[in-house]
Amino acid sequence: MLIIGELINTSRKAIREAVEKKDGQYIQQIAKAQEEAGATYIDVNCGTFMETEVETMEWLVENVLQATTLPLCIDSPNPLALEAGLKKAINGKSMINSITDETPRWNAILPLVKEYNTKIVALCIDDGGMPKTNEDRIRIADTIINKLTAEGVNIDDIYIDPLIKPISAGEQNGIEVLQAIQHIMESHPGVHTTCGLSNISYALPARKVLNRLFMVQTMARGMDSYIMDPTNKEMRAALLASQTLLGQDRFSRKFLKGFRQGLYE
Template sequence: MIIIGEKINGTIPVVKEAIEKRDAAYIADRAIKQTTAGANFIDVCASTAPEHEIETLKWLMDVVQDATDTPLSIDSPNPRVIEAVFKYAQKPGVINSISEEGDKCEVLLPLLEGNTWEVVGLTCDNNGIPNDLETKVNITKTMVEKAAKYGITPDRIHIDPCVMALSTDHNALLNFVEEIRTIKALFPQIHVTGAISNISFGLPIRTLINQTAMSYALQAGMDSAVLDPMNLDMMGTIFAANALLGQDKHCRKYSKAYRTGQIGSIKKDLRKP
């Protein structure tokens, strides 16, 4: 499972405050903790005023890269911002993200030519997020074809089918599972990712919905996720599901995660005093 750590994002109030105060120590601590918890990439998203976004995102990148060797996921809804800060990345990571909206593919895909950078692709276009499987699949095909022109193979692409909220669509998870399976059948080497927590928006006990949805998504073939790696319950769900799906020989990864404190907690583990 590829984990894209989500905890350095200006939409989070405490992170927004740290950005405004230029509290590098706070941002660095978040980066280190996500790395220790098992993040494969650290997402950095400024979410600030457009006129300050490039400078702020560069600052975040510098702070995180000084604190940890974990590759970055450079995140902005504006492709020109990503294009401007791309050169400040010290090693290949992930661009988050392209879609069929505007000129995102045309601006960002050339940056990935001739290197090992990866990219998140959202299944949306100028009409927004489609509700039907066919349109999402067609968007995926188009992005894969555009990427191929720059030598970007499917194994470097993380497709996000954009899971919808269960509170507004009672078939949200069933549709998401179908989308994962269909995309993986078409492109077996492609990664399928997403922010699974979107599914529980507006519902009580969101963690229960999120963890259960993650189990179903993993069974369908989801192998990448944007989440909080410090959430021991969610990480526990991922390790347990992978073991139950036969993807963890002799449950070694699950057992190691328990021994190292990557899953479970003293308060919740009844075997501990």
């Protein structure tokens, strides 16, 4: 299970204020906390600083690397900011978030994936926009995987994000994503799927409960990566328990470790 720690994102008020104050110590604290909570990658996103994103990305990456030995997921819609982060990210194999099958985005991001030999998050979007049906979602995923592997990208480095739509906007939005995950994972052995979970609960109460339970459901369909807050005790507890029940935790070691750490009452 690959966990991408999502907390170093300037859309979060505390991170934005730390960047504005150049409070590197706070950034390092958040990076370290995510590593200690079990993150595999640290996501770095400063997209709200549009005019200074390149310089801000460099500063963020430099500070994160002072606190962790984890590899980084460089997260931006701006290819220049992506490359600035990749040049600084020296901890193992980096990840890019993200590429799509939109022609301009594809042409801008694919060369970075190949030059820096990164893992890549791929969103199910093409020149027609976001998928309108589940058939569209599956078709786009199939196309992106086939195109990336044809370009020499190792299938083990591909993480398909099926794009979760709010259940409040359509009662089938959850089950459609589950069906897409299962198709992707069964049709392309070796590929991975990932997502951020919070969209599923948008505009509904008890969002944390919905997010947590949907994570468990997606794991049962084969999803093997999440962009999430690893320091969230309830989410981490659900993830470890689900791994154990799905036969992904040899001798229940991770679950027992979580129990000893106080994750369960």
